[in-house]
Amino acid sequence: MKNHPTSEAESREKIRTFIHADSNTACAELAAEVADLIRTRQKENKSAVLGLATGSTPVPFYKELIRLHQEENLSFANVVTFNLDEYYGLSPEHRESYHRFMRDQLFDHIDIPDENVHIPTGTVPADEVFGSCRQYEEAIEMAGGIDIQVLGIGRTGHIGFNEPGSTRDSRTRRITLDPVTRQDAAGDFLGEENVPRFAITMGVGTILSARRVVLMAWGENKAAVLARTVEGPVTDSVPASFLQEHADATFLIDEAASKELTRIKTPWLVGAVEWEPLRTRGAVIWLAGTLKEPILKLVDRGYNENGMSELLTEQGPAYNLNIRIFNEIQHTISGWPGGKPNADDTHRPERAAPFPKRVLIFSPEPHDAIASMAGTVNRLCEQGHEVLLINQTSGSLRVPDTEAIRFCHALLETASDQETNWTGQIAYAKGIIERLQAKGFNDIDPPEVRRLKALLLRGEALDAAAVCKLPPTCIRFLDLPFYDKGRYRRFELTDADVTLVRQVLEEVKPHQVYATGNLADPSTMQSLCFRTLSQALSNLKGASWLKDCRLWMYRGKEIPVQVAEIAMAVPMSPDQANLKNHSIHQFQSITETESNAVNQNREIAAQYDRLGMAEYEAIEAFERETISDL
Numbered sequence: 119m120k121n122h123p124t125s126e127a128e129s130r131e132k133i134r135t136f137i138h139a140d141s142n143t144a145c146a147e148l149a150a151e152v153a154d155l156i157r158t159r160q161k162e163n164k165s166a167v168l169g170l171a172t173g174s175t176p177v178p179f180y181k182e183l184i185r186l187h188q189e190e191n192l193s194f195a196n197v198v199t200f201n202l203d204e205y206y207g208l209s210p211e212h213r214e215s216y217h218r219f220m221r222d223q224l225f226d227h228i229d230i231p232d233e234n235v236h237i238p239t240g241t242v243p244a245d246e247v248f249g250s251c252r253q254y255e256e257a258i259e260m261a262g263g264i265d266i267q268v269l270g271i272g273r274t275g276h277i278g279f280n281e282p283g284s285t286r287d288s289r290t291r292r293i294t295l296d297p298v299t300r301q302d303a304a305g306d307f308l309g310e311e312n313v314p315r316f317a318i319t320m321g322v323g324t325i326l327s328a329r330r331v332v333l334m335a336w337g338e339n340k341a342a343v344l345a346r347t348v349e350g351p352v353t354d355s356v357p358a359s360f361l362q363e364h365a366d367a368t369f370l371i372d373e374a375a376s377k378e379l380t381r382i383k384t385p386w387l388v389g390a391v392e393w394e395p396l397r398t399r400g401a402v403i404w405l406a407g408t409l410k411e412p413i414l415k416l417v418d419r420g421y422n423e424n425g426m427s428e429l430l431t432e433q434g435p436a437y438n439l440n441i442r443i444f445n446e447i448q449h450t451i452s453g454w455p456g457g458k459p460n461a462d463d464t465h466r467p468e469r470a471a472p473f474p475k476r477v478l479i480f481s482p483e484p485h486d487a488i489a490s491m492a493g494t495v496n497r498l499c500e501q502g503h504e505v506l507l508i509n510q511t512s513g514s515l516r517v518p519d520t521e522a523i524r525f526c527h528a529l530l531e532t533a534s535d536q537e538t539n540w541t542g543q544i545a546y547a548k549g550i551i552e553r554l555q556a557k558g559f560n561d562i563d564p565p566e567v568r569r570l571k572a573l574l575l576r577g578e579a580l581d582a583a584a585v586c587k588l589p590p591t592c593i594r595f596l597d598l599p600f601y602d603k604g605r606y607r608r609f610e611l612t613d614a615d616v617t618l619v620r621q622v623l624e625e626v627k628p629h630q631v632y633a634t635g636n637l638a639d640p641s642t643m644q645s646l647c648f649r650t651l652s653q654a655l656s657n658l659k660g661a662s663w664l665k666d667c668r669l670w671m672y673r674g675k676e677i678p679v680q681v682a683e684i685a686m687a688v689p690m691s692p693d694q695a696n697l698k699n700h701s702i703h704q705f706q707s708i709t710e711t712e713s714n715a716v717n718q719n720r721e722i723a724a725q726y727d728r729l730g731m732a733e734y735e736a737i738e739a740f741e742r743e744t745i746s747d748l
């Protein structure tokens with residue numbers, strides 16, 4: 119892995135970066151390297167010292183280590199581990215502590231001796247933190263230093279919990295978490311207000327002292343920070359960039375996380391490329407953005423000066439190329455997401471026939487489809503299509519306790535206002551309040567409470583859909599079992615989840631499917647929900663209706679779609695933008711990204727406008743996936 123030759127395409131990358139098809143293949147490669155080290159050291163009667171990370175990123179790596187232990191007799195008896203960090207204030211038993219995480223994800227499943235495991239302690243009194251951090255550093259030294267340090271990366275560019283501002287020479291210490299990091303952990307702690315403010319972390323200097331460092335990153339949300347880390351300057355505002363100064367650092371990433379690297383995003387700047395249609399479109403849009411010119415005003419010189427002279431020779435002159443790409447983008451715009459009946463559809467994103475279409479919209483949590491495509495839902499309904507909105511999970515984990523308590527109080531008030539006897543309802547409301555009071559800070563909800571939260575969210579989902587003119591009969595709550603059995607970052611799909619999705623597909627035989635999550639980090643709900651769909655669709659391969667079915671992808675929590683990737687752009691009038699906002703606000707528990715969704719749609723419209731297209735108030739955008747490729 120270390121001696122892979124660098125190509126011209128990678129010339130801007132200052133850290134060796136390997137792009138894998140998915141996280142599993144990357145993790146298998148790293149696990150094989152670690153297993154080699156462990157076995158070599160076993161033969162020498164020495165220990166292997168590993169630096170370990172938490173978060174979703176290393177989970178498939180730990181799964182592979184467990185498999186190697188169980189199926190290939192890999193023993194961890196000679197392994198010593200040092201974890202990067204721990205939340206300050208959390209006891210090792212706390213369900214979100216990194217102690218607990220490591221036991222659940224790895225240590226409980228392998229034969230590592232307890233005394234070989236080291237994780238910073240989160241409960242050291244404030245005046246003892248300094249000494250305890252120094253001891254941690256000494257323990258690493260006593261063990262002979264770290265052989266391989268495994269890392270993830272936070273959206274702030276943190277490694278461990280070394281937030282922006284951490285210096286190159288920093289050592290193990292207590293730090294204050296960045297607001298972005300606390301937002302990212304909000305799901306784990308059932309609300310940002312519950313996320314600890316401090317953590318103990320190994321320093322950047324501690325990490326750089328490891329003999330080898332391997333950083334992993336999956337999903338599109340990491341793409342921007344990854345490109346800054348690999349290609350940008352070394353700076354303490356992106357602490358991971360200090361890894362450029364390490365003699366043996368390697369990054370293992372998946373395709374979604376690689377999207378902002380120059381060799382992927384603008385490969386013509388780092389060598390010759392094949393000018394296939396989608397790349398050409400992307401390049402012209404990029405050029406227009408870079409030169410701040412609408413497409414039809416681009417000239418030969420602009421192409422030549424920006425690494426696109428071959429494109430010009432092949433497909434130019436500029437004017438011809440401009441017109442062609444302008445038309446292509448123009449043809450993505452359609453106010454008829456289900457196709458325009460009885461119209462020429464040669465240049466429309468969706469076919470005119472059949473009409474009406476059977477449309478299935480998959481929403482991982484009830485919020486997702488509304489935040490991403492409420493305007494399109496509204497159009498599909500008003501244009502007479504048979505729409506069925508499938509809420510794949512209940513979303514109950516997002517509902518705060520206060521919402522359940524408010525409901526119970528309202529129920530108790532209503533009961534006291536009745537002449538008839540509401541003893542059942544009173545007992546129910548009191549029972550829920552008692553359970554919530556008995557629940558410890560940050561504990562998981564008992565099933566009855568979780569169910570109530572799910573039902574409260576159902577009410578909000580029905581209201582949100584009604585704003586888009588979608589009646590309750592067109593909404594289904596699938597309550598996929600993986601969600602109700604699990605919690606964030608620990609979900610496990612089973613066949614039962616895929617079967618439920620397959621049954622809906624078989625029942626409806628849709629002409630159009632809308633979904634999300636294909637580019638998300640594999641541990642997220644959105645990604646898991648997409649996998650239930652992609653597996654169900656591949657199980658159904660060969661079904662005759664599938665040949666007439668198109669799959670449209672919307673973006674939810676991932677970074678917004680780029681214009682070059684848009685296959686269908688559905689414009690919204692100012693009234694529709696208001697309607698969408700109104701629909702989103704039917705949900706009590708909305709995130710910042712969701713409440714900003716319409717502004718995101720306005721930004722896409724502004725980008726179309728800057729390219730020289732018509733100026734719309736807002737645009738909802740979709741990519742197209744080929745079902746047979748899934």
Ligand code: GLP
Nearest residue numbers: 171172173174175270271272278
């Ligand atoms: C966490 C951890 C890091 C981890 C990062 C990314 O807060 N302290 O060690 O690499 O954030 O987390 P994830 O892998 O879940 O994206």
